[in-house]
Amino acid sequence: MLDACAELVDEVGYEGLTTTLLAERAEVAIGSVYQFFPDKRAIVQALTLRTMESYLQRLDARFASDDLTEWWDGVDAAIDEYITMHRTVPGFRTLHFGDVVDLHLLDEQRDNNGVIADQLARVLTERFGLADGPRLRFILEIAVEAADALIKLAFRRQPEGDERVLDEAKALIREYLHRQVKANAAEPDDADDSGSSGESANTDGRAGASAATVAADAG
Numbered sequence: 509m510l511d512a513c514a515e516l517v518d519e520v521g522y523e524g525l526t527t528t529l530l531a532e533r534a535e536v537a538i539g540s541v542y543q544f545f546p547d548k549r550a551i552v553q554a555l556t557l558r559t560m561e562s563y564l565q566r567l568d569a570r571f572a573s574d575d576l577t578e579w580w581d582g583v584d585a586a587i588d589e590y591i592t593m594h595r596t597v598p599g600f601r602t603l604h605f606g607d608v609v610d611l612h613l614l615d616e617q618r619d620n621n622g623v624i625a626d627q628l629a630r631v632l633t634e635r636f637g638l639a640d641g642p643r644l645r646f647i648l649e650i651a652v653e654a655a656d657a658l659i660k661l662a663f664r665r666q667p668e669g670d671e672r673v674l675d676e677a678k679a680l681i682r683e684y685l686h687r688q689v690k691a692n693a694a695e696p697d698d699a700d701d702s703g704s705s706g707e708s709a710n711t712d713g714r715a716g717a718s719a720a721t722v723a724a725d726a727g
Contacts, residue, residue, distance in 0.1 A: 509534045509541065510555045514599030522552065522608050553613050555599060556606040560614065563593060564627055571635040579636035579689070580682055586628060587655055587678055594663055601663060604656070621656060625649035639693065647688040651681050 512534035516525050525548050531538040545551045570576065570585040593600045605620045606613030614623040625648040632648075633640040658677035662670040 509536065509544070509551065510558060511598070513551050513555050514597075517552070517599045517602045521602060522548075525552070527551075549609060552603060552609050553606065556603055556609075556613055556620075559593070559597065559600055559603070560605060560624070560627075562597070563589060563624075564631070566593075567628075567631050571631055576635070579632055579638055580686065582632055582636055583651075583682060583685055584678060586631075587659075587681065590655070591659060591669060591674060594659065595668060604660075619649075621652045622649050625652045628652065638689065641692075643692050644689075647685065647692065651685055654684070655681050 509530060512530055513525070516529055516533055520529070527541050527545075527548055528538060530548070530551065531541050534541075541551075545554065566589045567586055570589065571582055576582050576585060595601075602608065605624055607620050611619050614620045618626075625645055628648050629638075629640055629645045632638050633644075638644060655677055658673060658680070659669070662673035662677070665673060
């Protein structure tokens with residue numbers, strides 16, 4: 509049923525998805541759908557969780573490679589896998605990690621991209637020994653939000669993704685993380701992110717300006 513759901517959301521979108529359509533595509537009785545899922549949101553939530561697990565498995569496989577020698581190689585790999593899933597995984601281009609349905613689809617307490625940032629922190633610290641903590645997770649959440657927005661822009665411009673926009677997205681994220689990870693290593697990690705609000709605001713402004721420049725150039 510999840511495979512059928514992925515196909516349908518690409519064809520009709522989340523709003524056009526119904527349990528009746530799903531039952532027909534999966535060739536099961538409508539009662540079988542409701543046996544496992546109370547509504548279409550629950551179906552899409554299960555699909556999104558499966559997609560996230562697939563993404564993390566892809567990252568684990570890439571991070572196990574000896575070709576990735578530095579943490580920024582891992583960041584590039586994370587972006588590359590995200591782009592590849594846009595191109596190859598049914599339903600992903602429409603649903604992403606669930607934000608089309610609910611910003612808290614993966615976790616009731618966190619934004620979907622915040623959940624992804626936490627998972628990236630896990631694999632980066634395990635593979636490359638970055639110092640984990642609230643500050644690292646905060647800057648990764650900023651990076652995930654920026655990358656997500658620019659990758660969506662690339663796929664709005666061209667069905668397979670505008671390579672110019674994708675290249676600029678990688679460069680922007682790498683530059684931002686280089687600067688922030690270096691600063692993070694030089695400063696003690698606070699218990700919260702309140703001390704970083706000014707820096708965050710400046711970074712958001714630079715990221716927004718960079719994204720606007722990319723959009724103008726691509727046009």
